Each structure stands twice: as C-alpha cells, then as structure tokens.
Amino acid sequence: MAIPLKYSARSLGRRKVRTALTMAGIAFVTLVTVLMSALVGSMWAGVRNNGSPDNVVVLSKKAQNAVFSSIKEEEASRLWDLKNIRFDEGTGAFLLSSEILTGISFKLEGHRDLKRAVVRGVEPDGGLAYLVNDSVRIAAFETLLDGVKTTFEAPAGGPAVLRIEGGEKPVEISEPDFAAFLAKHRSDYLTHVASAVPSRRGEILVGKLAFVKMNVKPEDLGIGKKLKFGEVEFRIAGIFEAPGTSHESEIWAHVEDLKVYLNRRTYSQITIKADDAGSMPAILDNISKREDVKLNSQSEQEFYAAYTGNFKIFRVMIIVIGIILGLGGVFAGMNTMYAAVMGRVREIGTLRVLGFPRRSIFISILLEAVLISTAGGVLGCAGAWALSVFLSHSGGMGIPMELSMNAFLVRVTPIDAAIGLAASFVIGLAGAVMPAWKGVRLSIMDAVRWA
Numbered sequence: 001m002a003i004p005l006k007y008s009a010r011s012l013g014r015r016k017v018r019t020a021l022t023m024a025g026i027a028f029v030t031l032v033t034v035l036m037s038a039l040v041g042s043m044w045a046g047v048r049n050n051g052s053p054d055n056v057v058v059l060s061k062k063a064q065n066a067v068f069s070s071i072k073e074e075e076a077s078r079l080w081d082l083k084n085i086r087f088d089e090g091t092g093a094f095l096l097s098s099e100i101l102t103g104i105s106f107k108l109e110g111h112r113d114l115k116r117a118v119v120r121g122v123e124p125d126g127g128l129a130y131l132v133n134d135s136v137r138i139a140a141f142e143t144l145l146d147g148v149k150t151t152f153e154a155p156a157g158g159p160a161v162l163r164i165e166g167g168e169k170p171v172e173i174s175e176p177d178f179a180a181f182l183a184k185h186r187s188d189y190l191t192h193v194a195s196a197v198p199s200r201r202g203e204i205l206v207g208k209l210a211f212v213k214m215n216v217k218p219e220d221l222g223i224g225k226k227l228k229f230g231e232v233e234f235r236i237a238g239i240f241e242a243p244g245t246s247h248e249s250e251i252w253a254h255v256e257d258l259k260v261y262l263n264r265r266t267y268s269q270i271t272i273k274a275d276d277a278g279s280m281p282a283i284l285d286n287i288s289k290r291e292d293v294k295l296n297s298q299s300e301q302e303f304y305a306a307y308t309g310n311f312k313i314f315r316v317m318i319i320v321i322g323i324i325l326g327l328g329g330v331f332a333g334m335n336t337m338y339a340a341v342m343g344r345v346r347e348i349g350t351l352r353v354l355g356f357p358r359r360s361i362f363i364s365i366l367l368e369a370v371l372i373s374t375a376g377g378v379l380g381c382a383g384a385w386a387l388s389v390f391l392s393h394s395g396g397m398g399i400p401m402e403l404s405m406n407a408f409l410v411r412v413t414p415i416d417a418a419i420g421l422a423a424s425f426v427i428g429l430a431g432a433v434m435p436a437w438k439g440v441r442l443s444i445m446d447a448v449r450w451a
Contacts, residue, residue: 023376026424030380031387032325034412034420038388040318042398042410050245051301052134053277054086056284058270058297066101066269075293076267082286084279085272088131091190095273097123097132100258102268104251107228108220115214120247121255127194129252132273135245137178138193141238142223143203145196152193154178156241162192196237198254203237207248212400212407227251232261246304249407271300335431348440358440365436366429373428377421381412384420388412 058079063069076098086095100121105114122129130136142151148166153159160181164171173188175181182189198204206221214221227234234253242248259265274280280299287297348361388410391399398409 019372022372023379026373026376026427027379027383029325029328029427030377030420030424031383033423034381034384034416035387035410036318036321036325037416037419038384038410038412039401040315041413041416042408043401044315045244045408050304051299052273053299053301054274054280055132055300056272056274056280056287056297057300057303058272058287058295059268061294061296063296066099067103069101069268070266071098071268071270071295072266075295076270078290078293079270079272079287082272082283084275084282086275090187091126091128091131093126093128093131095128095132097129097271098255098267099123099129099271100255100262100264100266100268102258102262104229106214106234108214108216109226110220111216115216117210117214117251118249119251119253119258121253121258122198123255124195124198127190130194131190132271133242133247134273136240136242136247138197138205139208139239139241140223141193141197141205143196143199143237145192150192150196152238154181162188164192198237198252198257200254200257202232202234202257203254204234205238205240205252206236207250207252208239208241209248209407209409210251212409213249213402215400229261246406249402270295349445362436362440365440366432369428369432369436370425373424373431374421376428377424380424381417381420384416385412 057066058071059066059069060071079096080094082096087093088095100119102119102121103116104119105116108115122133124130130138137154138152139155140151140153142149144150145164146166148164150165151161151163153161154177158177160175160178162171162173162181162185173181173185175184204227211218211221221236221239223236223238225236227236240247240252255267272283274283284297284299287293287295388399392409398411401408401410
C-alpha cells in the first residue's frame, strides 16, 4: 500500500520553519554552485579560441610575452623573405603583421580618473591585420573614407550592411549575415571596411569587451566617443568582435600612430600566417637558424597556451572550491534532514501501525526531501540569475570580470542552472537516505515510544 502523494506535500506545510530553513540552506549552496559554474564557463569561453592553427608569433629573444618584447624595424623587414608565408591573391600581399602591444591610460569623458586599456597597434591597409588575425571581424564602424562617409554594421545574428554615401546615388550593399556578406563581397569588405580602420587620422577600434577591462559602461566606448592620451585625442570609429580570444579586450590603433605617440621605433610582436599548418615547422626552423635576426618564434596556439596556463590553474581551483562547497552542502543537508526525519519517528511508527510498509514510508520521505531540495534549487538558480543581473555593469549582459590581459562577462546559462539543480537534487537525496533508512528500520514499538 503506497502513501498518497498529497500526504508528502502536506507534510511540508506542517513543519514550516524546518522546511523553510532546509530549503534556504539548499538554495544557498545551489546559488554558489551556479555562480561557480558560470565563472568557470565564462572564463574559459573568453580564451578557448586563442591562437590560429596556421599562425606563427615572433618575439624578441629574451621576451617572455609581447608586452616586454622589442623587435627593431630592420629585423621585421628582414622577415619578408621567409618562405611558406601565405600570399593573399585578392590583396596581393604576404600575410605578415608587425604589431605593437602595450598598456595605455586614457582619459574618458565623464570620468575623473584615468582608465587603463590594452592597446594593439596594427596595419589595416589592405585588410592585412584582419587577414592575419582572422578571428577578428568588425561589427560596426563609421568613418570618412576619402572624404566620403562610410558605415558598416554586422551585428551578431543580424544583416550585414555597407553604406557609401558619396556621389549622386549612395551605394548600399546588404546580406542576411556577415558570412554571406564576406562570401559575396570580400573585396568590398577589405577595401571599404577592413582597410579603413583604425586609420592614421586618430581613429581607433574598440573590442567588444574593452569596457570590462577599462571598468566603464559599454556606452562610454560607443562609436564617436573620444579618448585622450596626454594631449592626443582618439575617436572611436568602430567596434570589433573576436569571440573566445583575448583580442576582444583590446583597443586597436594604427601601428604608425602608436610609434609616433609612444616615441618608439620597435614592434612588440610579428604575427605570420603560414601557407598551412604543415608549413609552420619550416618557418620556425628558418627563424631559429637565421644569423641576421635574433628572434624567438612559436606557433600562436603554443604562445597562447602558455599565456592561458594561469587560467587553467584558476579554473581547477574554482572547480575544487565548488566541490568542497558542494560536499559541505551535502553534509549540512544531511544534518538538517537527519534532524527532520528523526523528529518524525513517532509518525513513522504510526504509519506502520496503520499498515503502510517500510518501503512506502521510505519512498515517501525521500519524495519529501526531493520536493524540498528541488524548490531550494529553483530558488538558488533564480537568486544566482538575479545576482548576476544586479552586479552587471553592462546592461544585464553579465558580471564584468578581468584576469591578467583578458576580460570577460560572467553569464548564468541554462547549463549552469542545470548543474545547480542537479547539485540540489543530490544534496536532498543524499541527506535523506541515511536518516530515512534508520527511521524505518526501527521496530514499531520503539518508533511509537520515541521521545
């Protein structure tokens, strides 16, 4: 004979305080679990695509990273005779990008203190910087190109539109998405978009997550906004995306502008695109054996793998902390459920006197525990989502976080919620099994006489 489901549901209401406390404890553990999962997932999503499989990164001999690297202009020019560098037929150029990577403090309108940013100097002419760093795409920009107002918009999931407003009749090219636009109008994109910004007129591009790195609002880095570096003023001409890479946290300026404003004649790194991944060993070997340049080279994936090593350690630490918190929640839940079940031993004895078998009583107690833990899990997930929105400085997109040279937004996803609900289910079930088993194993006389 089974115990009716409504009996288990009503039992929760008869012990309101104990049920509420148990639910609150499980909700808290669930909230922490969801936020930990979101932190790990968001952090990893910010670096998972770093490094193209056919790119080579060149640094100066003793540099451990690009910020402290210094490559002379003449050394960079000597690398143009390397074999196995990819040649782009459309632009007629070898894909080798000499870049400057540095930190710059900017003055922003509406902010009293200086805002630190990671700035990369690139050469956009012919779309070179975007052909080499092929994870980067311009999402929107507005500039004067040869005196003609030119705009481009390619929002994620939206149509890509290029407008050239000069002449008697403005030109507008539109496609359903960026991939379709690039497939049909690659030449137009390279000529009117990728080659246009950042320009030598003090125009810059900002990565989609640069606002996180600078600790400002997204609208503070909108198109048309001004950033001052000393007496030099830069205008934001566009926004670019590079999902899953550190580029999204950067600001891109024209490399020749940075040379002038920073008073330097050296590059930080040179990125080379090989003919294919199989050609990379030959390029690496050639650079290492050359006598006219003293430079270090490695595949871009290896370069970023070393750079993101700290992320992996941090990720493991977060997972371990999450497991410890989860185990703590299980034990706390077990203690609470143990007390709850032991307080019902007389009720268990009465149910057995009425003829209900041990199995039905055991299942009923477990069902109550699952109902409590599920309700606590739902509350915990809702709390984690609400907290992520409340702490967001980015219009609800996520909690801004930065680590080393990277920035990312901590977003609570359905997967994080599912992990939290699974944790709450385990806590409730594990916490109820042992005390429920002990309760139903008592003899009827001992159960009825239980103090």
